Amino acid sequence: MKIAIKQCFKILVASFFLFGSCTCSNSSIVESVKLAPVDLVYPLLDTENSRWFFFASASRPFGMVNLSPDTEVDGAWGSGYRYKNDTIQGFSHVHAWQLSGLSVLPVTVDSISEITIFKDFKSKFSHRTEQVSPGYHYVELDRYGITAELSSTKRTGLHRYSFSEDKEPALLFNLNSILGPCNNANGVLQRVDSKTLSGELVITATRRRPKPVKLFFHIELNTDVIAVTQDEQTGNYLVKVGGKEVLMKVGISYTSYENAKNNVKTEVPHWDFEQIIKASKEEWNDLLGRISITGGTETQQRRFYTDLWHALQGRRTISDVNGAYPDYTGDDFRIGQLPLDESGKPKFNHYNSDSFWGAQWTLNTLWGLVYPDIMEEFVYSLLQYHKDGGLIPRGPSGGNYTYVMTGASSTPFIVSAVQKGIVTQDLDSIYSALKKNHLVEGIMEKAGYEHYTMTGGGFKHYLANGYVPYPIPEGKFGLHEDGASLTMEYAYQDWTLAQLAKKLGRSEDFDFFMKRSDNYKNVFDTSVGWMRPKDIDGNWLPNYDPYTYENGFNESNGAQSTWFVPHDIEGLAELMGGKSKAVDKLNRQFSKAGEQGFTSGNAHAKELHPEYRRVPINYGNQPSIQTAFVFNKLGRPDLAQFWSRTVVEKVFSGLSPSTGYNGDEDQGLMGSLAVLMKLGLFQMNGGTEDNPKYELGSSLFPKAVLRLPNGNTLQINAQQAATNHYYIQDIQFNGRPVPELYLRHADLIKGGILDYQLADKPSEN
Template structure:
């Protein structure tokens, strides 16, 4: 067991897990090895293990000193090059800066406290990295502390939503300074045109540019405003690197620095600081951040199982609220890059000048139908509401509902119209009730020529890679696309299946709003998945434009007609018509047998394609029949529910949870592509025993009841959206061996199936599951 994990376990050792229970905590005092014994309330934020999977983290994900969905995502960077393998990487023992933006295709504003003398003043711009030790590191949601060996500086970080807050203690008597790295490679971006000026004895301001990337086609400016509690003696620019050294006076033993950012102007960055951080009380900001995270995590309370299981659960839940970032200022100004020229947009505000919703930077909603659709829709409906409004703001500005916007612009990341199931789910759950016709018309446009559905991954200048015209004319997207290569992910079989599912979800909204012809039209389109099914082999297969199957049959060939998957994994991507898929396979019994065999094979290598997303191309791992490390097959265990074998769903879900989602260390966690909280969200849902195969897109959406790993789960319902106060799931005789559901009672009434409606849940009540270890009991 690594030393950091031992230290973290010692921190909460001896505490009986549960809210409001007092115990003795062994806490390391800051900057000292002295151990203090104190009485404290156990808070959920202390159960989160932020270092989970940090050996495999990617740029936009790990962010310690951050608020939920914060514009500022402040944390140390140990690797600074590339979207993958950058940011905070646990195994790298050198800190290369503390940057404020870790977002989808955005980075920026890296700073580093340094100690200056005559020997290093000229070289500091290129020679400033520092070793650190995990033994002196403390991390929790909203806070990060490290000790820089080189400058002998204790660094503490926290933040508000739009302001990063730094506290530095320089232990050696050297000239104090801060290096601002405003140019060069940082995460997925090249940072250019960095500028910094002194605007007062204690103040600085500046800007920088995120140069275009293959995914984000336009530059994005970041503006910032800085305040310090000690005087700025000098600001020196290095002509070679374009970076800046800030010399500080020696009148303060403890240096505090506030850094506010904006994507619209320096003035708005300054206004963000005034609105959110008009004082210098660092510890108060930490407490406020803890309070906010505790409130969010406390929406679900779990009891029972082990200490490790509970800690992993709240870490997963924390992940479900990570990665996607606010881009609007406190006054509602936001960057709009959807047109020919950049402009500053303005969100609608209330009587107090507060925006009615926030605007977001976000990776695609690809796979969200099985993750945040359910988690946010049930537990955080206000977030789902905001995101729908944000997506519609992009539509109003640029005429297209985005898949994954960055910097106020479209990126065309991934494929299809993955926002459709998300937005339809919000409407069917009663979260979004206004402008339903406007939303429908926007989504309808998205599904037709001229919308985002016809663009393949990162296809900025054409609309051919998605093959939508073929889908409409011949009923499937061919592989390869006859016109050639225009974007990533031009995998025809996957595109056909994805479009079909999304058409089904749009048909449900058309039906709700009384558009009968549209309903029938999109419902018919949703059957196009059948045109990629090879009845002779029992697998989905890529098909060429002339109708012939592409190549020799190999259901394990990775990314040959299948997007980030193989044919075995993607064959089951028919969430809207599993009965129809089973008919194609020769009936439910044959479908069950085929899927069960796939699980047995996948179990041998842990249900994932290796330990990280980039290992999916490995010759061994790419041939796995089910991969719980990526989105295309993360719903497969729940398919057994739809085929009449919930016992197999319970059996395999428990095995997947144990193998994939039970680790608690830097080198494990999600074993694949943790796309901005999707895997964390999936883990939460599997562990509480609720899932939605359709992504919650049908009328009064249905939840499939799974096998919870806890004795009791209490979901606090948001009173602004739902009638009930809470929904409680209790299990009797639950254990690692007793994972089968023997009996089900909803509000003390026995029910015959393992389905429950959204209305049943949001009205409040209880679900009691009696568990057993055999089917015959």
């Protein structure tokens, strides 16, 4: 290994946590070892259970390029970097929601293997020699005796390969093969000059993204290209190169070769690999460092910054450095252009993103307080889709709609940004764009991945009868056509839109959507005390078992989803017979769920397991991740404090490849949730009311400092924070008592000191 790389990692080696399987100590951080937040991140977390877009290493925050090794490539689930697989199949540049592309593997060949290499190319590797940190990946390919190092800028991948001496060095480009969620096809690679290659491929359609997407790339090497050979059977390419030390820049674009080349020219005008690693670490450290924690165990600190790292990656840039972006929302492909500022730079980036389903309890709060600049960009990206295609998406991919999940999940996200003063311009036009999704011909009429009809969302029944029937009588048109969940989701999202209508003085719209927000009551059966599906004739689902999974409820059971009323917990409690009965009911659910660790196993697929599917509360998927803080609304903050901290210990404290998020970490949602629960901050309605409330929970760390983008700091002190100190005895903000256990956004962003007194017993007050 090079001396420079040894220097780059000497602190990491000394702290024993970035290499291979991590068995971490619970001892306190040694004060003399001052590790930056980026050096505390453990990228291998939960990689035994990861999916195509889950893992990241050589990537910048929200980078177009997410360069990392693939040990499994067959399917969206169980693919990408899987820790238990010991064979590398290639280094891919695109690991995104419904997108994959540009796999390359350095190899060595002789006269025989250069013929067979196209089908026999995989190489063993060992975690013992592997090094992984945000922005960098080092791995040794045992079969070839090659050391490979990867890093990146936002749109360009950087490779450094050291080849053995006895065989010819070459690069295998697998441009025509299955890669994660889809096939790569029509791949073309050509030599431009002695040190430059260019090409393109088609990221073929999927059920979730029914239009193919083109990927263009521009490649520069520091050594000569000796020969380029295409295999007739596979259509893939072998590029022989000169020299044993090879550097390679790979710029990508979804618009053109020229823009791929320009991305490289603009972002990497040099060949200093160490400088790119350093810049990547600095960029990550700047974002992670907006929250500084003190105290806690070594494992707790590492897990906190790993959670925060997850909250800042996964969703991917698709616009070029000059603001060009792919638009597939119409009948024909077009190259769009983002608005530019006075200096000629794009005002925001355009994004590929999984759904915002569940973001009301995660990204809304974390981004809205600590990363408003990121939240603003995503809002304007969502609005750009509306300008191009007529609808605000809930999960766009490749410049088009995917209709992933259900409802209008972008509404609370955007409304929260407005209520927090992050987005302040053109509010009337934003409201009109959001309102369209809540009316006929809007996105609420489409259920999961329903591309060709406006039926599966059951929206016309919601308008006519106040609920979505289960089953939907028109038939099956998409996934997630679960009527009770759809009704509850629409009702909550209607409430959030009503808050924006109120802000803008649209009183009739406010009354209209507030009335619709009560529709959740139409699927609550007072005779059994649970949310319960109804058929088209208004009959309750017979032989109802609230613990049956996806029986009228999306990715959940009725027991979990009964509490999905973020806007009116008090009204829900009335239906249950009062707050006392609601508390008893939810407390029993938590007690029972604790026996199974509060999750449906350790992976999303386990929710289908006969035992795991019956868990009463599931912190491995979005529908019930708010439930600990429901106790605040029921007048029992002590139970909110106890159960939220217990969930953190059981669900969000592990630090190994075998555990981490226990299910469905949809591009930062569960990482964000873990960060918020550890800080003791939560927003039940997603921060969508005027001057939003932050509910205060039990902080895990003795001290946390949030560096706010406006220059202020929020310091959270909880000197008694310890494993068994869950309960708030007293809390003050800037020296004044906080009796209601919440603070408003306008007060928090001014900064100040939040002082907790915690104990191992509830307060007697």
